[in-house]
Amino acid sequence: MKILIVEDEKDLSESIAAYLTDEDYSCDIASTYHKALEKTELHEYDCILLDITMPGGSGLDILNELKANNKTDGVLIISARNSLDDKIKGLTSGADDYLAKPFHLSELSARIAAIIRRKNFDGNNLVKFENIILDTTAKTASVNNQFIELTRKEYELLEYFISNKKRVISKDAIASHLWGDDMAGNYDFIYTHIKNLRKKLTSAGDADYIKSVYGIGYKFTDR
Amino acid sequence: MKILIVEDEKDLSESIAAYLTDEDYSCDIASTYHKALEKTELHEYDCILLDITMPGGSGLDILNELKANNKTDGVLIISARNSLDDKIKGLTSGADDYLAKPFHLSELSARIAAIIRRKNFDGNNLVKFENIILDTTAKTASVNNQFIELTRKEYELLEYFISNKKRVISKDAIASHLWGDDMAGNYDFIYTHIKNLRKKLTSAGDADYIKSVYGIGYKFTDR
DNA sequence: ATTCATCTTCAAATTACCCTCAGATTCATT
DNA sequence: AATGAATCTGAGGGTAATTTGAAGATGAAT
Numbered sequence: 470m471k472i473l474i475v476e477d478e479k480d481l482s483e484s485i486a487a488y489l490t491d492e493d494y495s496c497d498i499a500s501t502y503h504k505a506l507e508k509t510e511l512h513e514y515d516c517i518l519l520d521i522t523m524p525g526g527s528g529l530d531i532l533n534e535l536k537a538n539n540k541t542d543g544v545l546i547i548s549a550r551n552s553l554d555d556k557i558k559g560l561t562s563g564a565d566d567y568l569a570k571p572f573h574l575s576e577l578s579a580r581i582a583a584i585i586r587r588k589n590f591d592g593n594n595l596v597k598f599e600n601i602i603l604d605t606t607a608k609t610a611s612v613n614n615q616f617i618e619l620t621r622k623e624y625e626l627l628e629y630f631i632s633n634k635k636r637v638i639s640k641d642a643i644a645s646h647l648w649g650d651d652m653a654g655n656y657d658f659i660y661t662h663i664k665n666l667r668k669k670l671t672s673a674g675d676a677d678y679i680k681s682v683y684g685i686g687y688k689f690t691d692r
Numbered sequence: 693m694k695i696l697i698v699e700d701e702k703d704l705s706e707s708i709a710a711y712l713t714d715e716d717y718s719c720d721i722a723s724t725y726h727k728a729l730e731k732t733e734l735h736e737y738d739c740i741l742l743d744i745t746m747p748g749g750s751g752l753d754i755l756n757e758l759k760a761n762n763k764t765d766g767v768l769i770i771s772a773r774n775s776l777d778d779k780i781k782g783l784t785s786g787a788d789d790y791l792a793k794p795f796h797l798s799e800l801s802a803r804i805a806a807i808i809r810r811k812n813f814d815g816n817n818l819v820k821f822e823n824i825i826l827d828t829t830a831k832t833a834s835v836n837n838q839f840i841e842l843t844r845k846e847y848e849l850l851e852y853f854i855s856n857k858k859r860v861i862s863k864d865a866i867a868s869h870l871w872g873d874d875m876a877g878n879y880d881f882i883y884t885h886i887k888n889l890r891k892k893l894t895s896a897g898d899a900d901y902i903k904s905v906y907g908i909g910y911k912f913t914d915r
Numbered sequence: 916a917t918t919c920a921t922c923t924t925c926a927a928a929t930t931a932c933c934c935t936c937a938g939a940t941t942c943a944t945t
Numbered sequence: 946a947a948t949g950a951a952t953c954t955g956a957g958g959g960t961a962a963t964t965t966g967a968a969g970a971t972g973a974a975t
Contacts, residue, residue: 567703583793594803595790620921632806637830656963658923664965683931683962684844688830692839843932879952881934887954904952906942 470585473514474498475505475531476547477523485518488574489581502531509535515585516543518577543584547572598631599691600675612673622647623666630679630689639686663687693808696737697721698728698754699770700746708741711797712804725754732763738808739766741800742787755787764788766811768803770795821854822914823898835896845870846889853902853912862909886910 472494476482479500486496497512499505502523509517521529535544546567568580594605602611603624610619610627619627625647630638640656648658663679671677680688695717699705702723709719720735722728725746732740740758744751751771758764767787791803819826825834826847833842833850842850848870853861863879886902894900903911 594792597788597790622922632810634810635830637832655924657925660963660965661923663963667964681931681963682831685831845933878935880936883951883953884934886952890953904941906951 470494470515471512472496472581473505473508473512473517475502475518475523476500476520478520485574485577489578492578494581505531506534514543516545516581518545518547518581520547522548545577545580545584547577596628596631598634598678598689601627601631601670601678603628603631612670612675615673617669617673619666619669622662623669626662626666627670630687633689635688635690637682637685637688641686643686693717693738694735695719695804696728696731696735696740698723698725698741698746699743700724701743708797708800712801715801717804725751728754729757732758732761737766738811739768739804741768741770741804743770745771766807768800768807770800819851819854821857821912822901824850824854824893824901826851826854835893835898838896840892840896842889842892845885846892849885849889850893853910856912858911858913860905860908860911864909866909 470493472489474482474485474496476485476498477500482498482500486498489496497508497514499508505517505519508514517535519531521532532544532546547570548567549570568577596603596605600613602614603609604611605628608621608624610617610624626643629643629646640659643659644650644656667677667679670679676691678689678691680690682688693716695712697705697708697719699708699721700723705721705723709721712719720731720737722731728740728742731737740763742751742754744755755764755767755769758767764787768789768791769787770791770793789803789807791800817828819828823836825837826832827834828851831844831847833840833847849866852866852869863882866882867879890900890902893902899914901912901914903913905911
């Protein structure tokens, strides 16, 4: 994991680097915005620690530059809390994270871990129905806090069901969502995947939430 | 669309509010769980963004509180905790959705849109007569808030009755609406479906709203 | 090439639904 | 009250939809 530290206070940048290196990150240090931009062009960083209140240049410019190159994803802004004006807030909150000086290195490390995790997994997004929880980024499912093994089609089917819970879904809708459109007439594969999904869910201690709607399709619901 | 943001970091909550306001949501902010509960008692929110890792109180408690009041439907949990256990705990307490910090505001917005769409869709397209409620999208019927199982023909019949309530409907009209036109002469199948529908409705605690009009057909009414 | 997991096809078994029917009941008219 | 027509009811058959188990493709990984 490669990290770029953009910070002019040498003491701070070096102690950060030391701490992070100890946690098996590989660190580069840039003491000016100009050097920072050079480095970002040369390397792909998993996370960039950016002090936006350094003398001799606007920290916002480098942010905009990174944004133009679509590299803001892993940026963690550090700044003195009282120097946060509205512009900075807009850039920092939500999309990127920020950390106010002074901070504990452990806190910094935790933030970095979170950012990297989000970058890699694009956020852990969970969707749930009763005792079923899907991780829509990892494409995994758990029932009663137990992971269950689903094939790709089974997972897609389950996600489609949960995101349309309590609604009647026609077999054609299922077919066109999981396959192309033109599979008209034959629903055998739907039947089979439903059967297998049902078996896995119920044998994981689940009620059978997949209700058949005769002549139409299915409904995923508890009643 | 009304949204409640439960978040103690002022910078974050305000920039979320700014972003969502810009997308024509109306936002309230609660910086403590206590205030959040107060607000939920005063207003009906379409979506509640809930940071469950705020200092000074367990975020899960507020979830349980919401659950007790049946208000968990539009809850989107946001949290910086990274262990999956915490997420699962939050979700099993009733919420539907989870988003890990840090996140992109656009992603948050998309998630909110999905939640609201889902919420509204459920309550949409309802047709009501006395204690009978039809969901014309889900093709389901409930009597006294209890779902009853109807076959397709039974459902169609009931919907036809309710949309023509308090009016006399000839058997020919029923026949031509539920079947083609040309079934003239024999009404046995109507009798049978009426019989079955009556049985299901009355055994769900309903008065028999289907009044026979001798020589003509039926009238769906309460007197 | 072989293996393995997965996806799909197939056919038989089961189920749900719609409709028919015949006997019972209700209704309007006399 | 008596009559015939209309309606109700329970039972059952026929059909199509669904479920199920098994076996045949497919395709990726070794």
